[in-house]
Amino acid sequence: MDEKNRPVVNLISKPENMLKTVYTACRTCYSADYPINIFNGVDDEEKMLKLIERVISSGHYSTIEHIQVTFAISNVSRACTHQLVRHRHMSFSQKSQRYVKEKGQFDYIIPPTIDRDDSLKAKFVSFMDKISEQYQEFIDAGIPAEDARFVLPNAAASSIVASLNLREMIHLANLRLCTRAQYEIRTMVKMMCDELVKQESWLKPYLVPKCVRLGFCDEDKSCGRMKTKNELGIS
Numbered sequence: 555m556d557e558k559n560r561p562v563v564n565l566i567s568k569p570e571n572m573l574k575t576v577y578t579a580c581r582t583c584y585s586a587d588y589p590i591n592i593f594n595g596v597d598d599e600e601k602m603l604k605l606i607e608r609v610i611s612s613g614h615y616s617t618i619e620h621i622q623v624t625f626a627i628s629n630v631s632r633a634c635t636h637q638l639v640r641h642r643h644m645s646f647s648q649k650s651q652r653y654v655k656e657k658g659q660f661d662y663i664i665p666p667t668i669d670r671d672d673s674l675k676a677k678f679v680s681f682m683d684k685i686s687e688q689y690q691e692f693i694d695a696g697i698p699a700e701d702a703r704f705v706l707p708n709a710a711a712s713s714i715v716a717s718l719n720l721r722e723m724i725h726l727a728n729l730r731l732c733t734r735a736q737y738e739i740r741t742m743v744k745m746m747c748d749e750l751v752k753q754e755s756w757l758k759p760y761l762v763p764k765c766v767r768l769g770f771c772d773e774d775k776s777c778g779r780m781k782t783k784n785e786l787g788i789s
Contacts, residue, residue, distance in 0.1 A: 567624035586753035633708035661711035
């Protein structure tokens, strides 16, 4: 995927002391001490990681819901954002096609399968040009942007601010890093994970495809990375 068709992802907000916050939530469930004393009294990273791993492995996911992160995402298609906004427990603020009028040729994303074929790419670009001309004709005729946008394609580039808690971040990674996920959202989510891991390296083992965490593929068909439940005899 070339840079023109590559998402732009930046982590713009996350809590300080993320590891200590999660540890405090985990420890509070099993301690008579005040949470603030737990928070102020721990500095042993290995100790914190060991408890967090045990608690998350047991399915006690409420302990990681206290962490909220926010990403600024640009240069992704509306096809991609349509998939992203289906995820629950996330908040979104997206560039509006009702209020933002496109001027000249709108930005768009070309799928790699089309981009690598010169003949098909030329047809794709030509078609985007025609859509842009028709959109502009409607705008010039006084048609409101909210109605003119009906001709804009899923390929149209968009920008979105997305916030989610750590539980949903792990869930998002588990689903969308799967090689069977659509390439663009898979690329975008990988970039989100990489941005977060740069600052919180302890999260790397959790931000993986779900088959890596499960040890098997629970889809009907496996990409080949892991065997399916049926192949392993798991009911």
